[in-house]
Amino acid sequence: MPIDKIDGGYYAAQQGLDPKGNRIDVHRNFHGVSMETINVFPTPVCTGQIVPTDQQYHEANVFLDGLWDEAKRGAWAAETGLSTGELEHGQELYENPVFDWLTMPMLTAVKDYWINVVKYRRDYHMYIDSMWANLHDEGDTTGEHSHANGWGKSHVSCVYYFTKGLEGGEICFKNPLEYIHRLCPLDECYDSVDRHGSGPMYDWHEVQPRQFDYVIFPSWLPHKTRPNGPEERIAISMNFSGFPLDPTEGDFGELDDLEGEHCS
Numbered sequence: 001m002p003i004d005k006i007d008g009g010y011y012a013a014q015q016g017l018d019p020k021g022n023r024i025d026v027h028r029n030f031h032g033v034s035m036e037t038i039n040v041f042p043t044p045v046c047t048g049q050i051v052p053t054d055q056q057y058h059e060a061n062v063f064l065d066g067l068w069d070e071a072k073r074g075a076w077a078a079e080t081g082l083s084t085g086e087l088e089h090g091q092e093l094y095e096n097p098v099f100d101w102l103t104m105p106m107l108t109a110v111k112d113y114w115i116n117v118v119k120y121r122r123d124y125h126m127y128i129d130s131m132w133a134n135l136h137d138e139g140d141t142t143g144e145h146s147h148a149n150g151w152g153k154s155h156v157s158c159v160y161y162f163t164k165g166l167e168g169g170e171i172c173f174k175n176p177l178e179y180i181h182r183l184c185p186l187d188e189c190y191d192s193v194d195r196h197g198s199g200p201m202y203d204w205h206e207v208q209p210r211q212f213d214y215v216i217f218p219s220w221l222p223h224k225t226r227p228n229g230p231e232e233r234i235a236i237s238m239n240f241s242g243f244p245l246d247p248t249e250g251d252f253g254e255l256d257d258l259e260g261e262h263c264s
Helices: 054-068 097-117
Strands: 003-006 009-012 046-049 124-136 156-163 171-174 204-207 213-218 223-225 233-244
Antiparallel strands (some): 003 009, 046 213, 171 223
């Protein structure tokens, strides 16, 4: 259907005139159209802040300094910097009392997120599954990844910014519908680098945390970081998992009911 512009308005040209040659009301007028954008089924990400005392910060920093001496750059997952994740027990920082000031409030915050934000099951026991720290110097990054990749059991994740400068190191979350958008007739500006900072980022959403901020998100949500700025950045990551308080309950039926069932 061709569209004509007449007197500042846009009209559908099909069946455009009545018997006297006048345009009739059934013509679609696009001139005064107003629209409201509704974000349908958004992915909830929550932020907050936990500020340690000077003593708590010092003790945690001294402990981490000892681990950085053992770590190697680029040795862990998608990290270009240092990570305790590669070290023996380096993903079990939650077991050290030096981090109690962080783990205890984070358990409370994640429980609230679990129950009230993402509406996960209330009859699940929630616990910290893993906790590790990454150190980034200038230019270091974390590549795209998620914390739930089929063999992992994490349900909710968070990152806490123990140290962070004002520039760089922002966390970016990937649009989970990106691959569907790629099936649509996108304009070339969709991938324009010029839109960063001046318009929408269709594939990524950037969060700009400050020191002592935390960010909570579903473990399945892919994310990465931007290159770190000139100041040191230490991020402490945590994964939280859950299991039924009564593991005999569920919708799976008795074991006998599954005899002879198999995947083909």
